[in-house]
Amino acid sequence: MQTVALVLALLLAVTLSRSLARLTRCPLPLVQIGLGVLFALGPLPSVELEPEIFFLVLLPPLLFIDGWRIPKRDLFRDGRLIVALAIGLVIFTVVGMGYFIHWMIPAMPLAVAFALAAVLSPTDPVAVASVASSAPIPRRLMHILEGESLFNDASGLVCLRFAILAATTGSFSLSEAAASFVWLAVGGIAVGVLGTFAVTQLQRVLTAHIGEDGGTLTLLSLLIPFGVYLLAEAIGGSGILAVAAGGVAMSFVEAGGRAQALTRMRRTAVWDTVELAANGAIFVILGEQLPRIVQDATATIGADGSGALTLVLYVVAINLVLVLLRFLWVWATVHVVRIRLRFMKMEARTVSPQLVLATTLAGVKGTVTLAGILTLPVVLADGSPFPARNLAIVLAMSVILSTLLIATVLLPPILSHLRLEAEADDDERLAFEASGAAARQAIEAKHDLLLKDGGDAELLAEAAARALHRYERREGGAGTDDATVARARHIRRAARELQLAGLEAERRSLFTLLRRRQVDDGVVRRLVRQVDLLEARLRED
Numbered sequence: 001m002q003t004v005a006l007v008l009a010l011l012l013a014v015t016l017s018r019s020l021a022r023l024t025r026c027p028l029p030l031v032q033i034g035l036g037v038l039f040a041l042g043p044l045p046s047v048e049l050e051p052e053i054f055f056l057v058l059l060p061p062l063l064f065i066d067g068w069r070i071p072k073r074d075l076f077r078d079g080r081l082i083v084a085l086a087i088g089l090v091i092f093t094v095v096g097m098g099y100f101i102h103w104m105i106p107a108m109p110l111a112v113a114f115a116l117a118a119v120l121s122p123t124d125p126v127a128v129a130s131v132a133s134s135a136p137i138p139r140r141l142m143h144i145l146e147g148e149s150l151f152n153d154a155s156g157l158v159c160l161r162f163a164i165l166a167a168t169t170g171s172f173s174l175s176e177a178a179a180s181f182v183w184l185a186v187g188g189i190a191v192g193v194l195g196t197f198a199v200t201q202l203q204r205v206l207t208a209h210i211g212e213d214g215g216t217l218t219l220l221s222l223l224i225p226f227g228v229y230l231l232a233e234a235i236g237g238s239g240i241l242a243v244a245a246g247g248v249a250m251s252f253v254e255a256g257g258r259a260q261a262l263t264r265m266r267r268t269a270v271w272d273t274v275e276l277a278a279n280g281a282i283f284v285i286l287g288e289q290l291p292r293i294v295q296d297a298t299a300t301i302g303a304d305g306s307g308a309l310t311l312v313l314y315v316v317a318i319n320l321v322l323v324l325l326r327f328l329w330v331w332a333t334v335h336v337v338r339i340r341l342r343f344m345k346m347e348a349r350t351v352s353p354q355l356v357l358a359t360t361l362a363g364v365k366g367t368v369t370l371a372g373i374l375t376l377p378v379v380l381a382d383g384s385p386f387p388a389r390n391l392a393i394v395l396a397m398s399v400i401l402s403t404l405l406i407a408t409v410l411l412p413p414i415l416s417h418l419r420l421e422a423e424a425d426d427d428e429r430l431a432f433e434a435s436g437a438a439a440r441q442a443i444e445a446k447h448d449l450l451l452k453d454g455g456d457a458e459l460l461a462e463a464a465a466r467a468l469h470r471y472e473r474r475e476g477g478a479g480t481d482d483a484t485v486a487r488a489r490h491i492r493r494a495a496r497e498l499q500l501a502g503l504e505a506e507r508r509s510l511f512t513l514l515r516r517r518q519v520d521d522g523v524v525r526r527l528v529r530q531v532d533l534l535e536a537r538l539r540e541d
Contacts, residue, residue: 005044006044009039009044010039010281010284010285011277011281013032013035013036013039013280013284014032014276014277014280014281014284016035017031017032017035017280017284018280020035027404027408028280028283029283029366029404030404030405030408032280032283032284032286032287033283033284033286033287033290033401033404034287035284035287036283036284036285036286036287036288036289036290037287037288037290037291038287039284039287039288040287040288040289040290040291040292041291052375054285054371054374055239055371055375056226056229056230058278058281058282058367058371059153059240059243059367059368059371060225060226060228060229060239060243061222061225061226061271061274061275061278062275062278062279062367063150063153063225063240063243063244063247064224064225064243064244064246064247064250065247065271065274065275066146066149066150066244066247067150067243067244067245067246067247067248067250067251068247068248068250068251068254068271069247069251069525070143070146070147070150070247070248070251071143072248072251072252074140074143074144074147075143075147078140078143078144078147079147081144081333081334082144082147082148082151083151084329084333084336085144085148085152085329085330085333086147086148086149086150086151086152086155087151087152087155088329088333089121089148089152089325089326089329089330089333090118090121090122090152090155090156090159091155091159092325092329093117093120093121093322093325093326093329094114094117094118094121094156094159094163095117096117096321096325097113097116097117097120097121097318097321097322097325098110098113098114098116098117098118098163099113100317100318100321101113101116101117101318104314104317105314105388105391107387107388108387108388108391108392109167109387109388111163111164111166111167112163112167112376112386112387112388112389112392114159114163114166115160115163115164115167115376115392116373116392116395116396117159117163118156118157118159118160118163118372119156119157119160119368119369119372119373119396120318120322120365120369120396120399121152121155121156121159122149122152122153122155122156122157122365122368122369122372123145123148123149123152123362123363123364123365123366124149124364124365124366124367124368124369137358137362137411137415138415141355141358141359141362144359145359145362150244151241151244153240153244153368154184154185154188154238154240154241154244156368156372157238157240157368157372158181158184158185158238160372160375162177162180162181164375164376164377167380167386167387168377168380168381168386169381170381183236183237184236184237184238184241185238185241186237187232187235187236187237187238188232188237188238188239188240188241188242188245189241189242189245190237191228191231191232191235191237191242191245192228192232192241192242192243192244192245192246192247192249193245193246193248193249195224195227195228195231195242195246196224196228196245196246196249196250196253197249197253199220199224199227200250200253203217203220212260212263214260214262214263214266214267215266217263217267218263218266218267218270221250221267221271222270222271222274224246224250225243225246225247228242228243228246229242229243261507261531261533264528264529265529265533268529279367282366282367282370282371283366283367285370286370286397286400289397290397293390293393293394293397294394294397311394311395311398314395315395315398315399315402318395318399319399319402319403319406322363322399322403323360323361323363326360326363327356327357327360330356330359330360331356334355334356354414357414358411358414358415361406361407361410361411361414362407362411363403364403364404364407365396365399365400365403366400369396369399369400370396370397370400372396373392373393373396373397374393376389376392376393377389507528507531
């Protein structure tokens with residue numbers, strides 16, 4: 001009963017947090033963390049957070065939907081920069097930050113310092129989007145940050161696994177670590193892609209034989225991330241990479257456009273709710289854990305003759321070094337990409353200092369940092385306590401809070417002066433072109449259907465007029481005799497068939513543009529949703 005009460009209290013806190021964020025104009029993650037602190041001071045029992053369950057329950061759906069919805073056109077266009085940030089920056093941060101933390105805190109073993117650095121390397125674009133709501137991040141930059149976070153979660157957690165192994169066993173082999181990394185990456189990606197395609201193929205076979213059940217297909221899409229995560233972990237691969245790769249694979253499956261309109265609409269609504277609840281629950285849990293961990297960490301530092309001031313200095317120093325390392329890597333990577341483009345005689349635009357600074361400050365820590373640091377074991381292999389565990393946890397959580405605050409204060413003024421390209425105009429142009437191409441396909445499909453069936457020419461002409469003028473006002477009937485009613489019924493049926501044929505052709509045209517990467521995923525998703533709404537309305541009539 002207590003578990004049920006805790007879950008309901010978490011969901012209530014997440015629900016209230018959005019209204020409070022709008023009223024106070026405070027970033028949503030900070031509001032949720034504050035509610036978590038109040039939650040910890042309330043009458044309900046404290047949340048006993050088990051890292052394995054935390055990873056399994058909350059992370060798979062979030063990473064899966066991120067991979068599913070990330071724009072593939074931008075992902076391939078900025079692939080080199082995303083890979084450099086997702087893998088190169090993580091390794092650079094782990095090495096540089098690990099040695100710095102060990103130098104600053106000699107009582108923390110080097111392996112533990114590397115573990116702390118590993119969980120501090122991934123970023124959280126959801127938190128960035130929240131704190132930058134007053135000055136929205138440019139679309140292309142946001143997509144780069146989304147791609148980075150999608151894959152640096154896996155690389156950061158892989159580095160964490162090796163660091164924990166070195167801390168608990170006292171040994172580390174670079175060759176074994178490299179081989180393990182390759183297997184984790186290859187095995188995880190393979191399980192994610194093949195598992196997603198296998199499930200969706202089975203779904204197509206069943207649908208072809210017994211028809212489409214929207215509720216069942218929606219539930220099946222929710223189970224895919226958990227299934228590929230568990231399977232990848234069972235074979236020693238990366239469950240995080242499996243979920244991310246499965247989400248990307250799911251986007252290609254969706255581009256086939258085989259699901260019915262109502263199924264897509266229901267599935268989108270369910271996934272939006274799951275994403276809202278999981279993201280909010282993570283930050284509420286962070287706030288709920290914060291008072292107890294700060295108390296434990298302060299007691300641990302006090303045992304060494306230091307106090308809270310030392311803890312604050314540690315957090316400030318770690319944040320400064322994190323910003324410096326990220327700034328150096330982003331600056332170097334962007335300029336290397338520009339140099340390569342020039343060498344290939346491709347267009348290379350000037351990179352503004354504001355862009356590099358905004359990308360640097362957008363490295364906000366969040367869900368994976370919280371989940372990863374809590375996986376630190378309590379004892380070593382010989383049964384002795386894990387060194388500096390409480391200190392590492394409180395430092396990680398303090399960095400999450402401080403990066404959120406830094407981004408809240410500094411990102412909006414920087415972003416207000418940052419201009420990449422006329423993205424809004426470009427989106428509108430692409431949407432207009434895609435909509436026009438889809439409309440042409442719809443008109444052709446209606447004409448083909450008219451020519452296909454000779455029938456009553458007068459009836460078909462009237463049906464076509466109604467189909468081509470969707471919102472034409474219905475006129476009162478000229479009579480009420482059976483023949484007139486029957487003819488009106490036939491006209492409505494024919495007009496409905498023509499409209500459905502046009503909408504299907506319109507949707508096929510949009511998905512074709514998406515598969516050819518001629519239009520951004522977000523544009524196609526918005527236009528397809530409009531078509532789906534019209535089709536659902538027609539089928540209800």
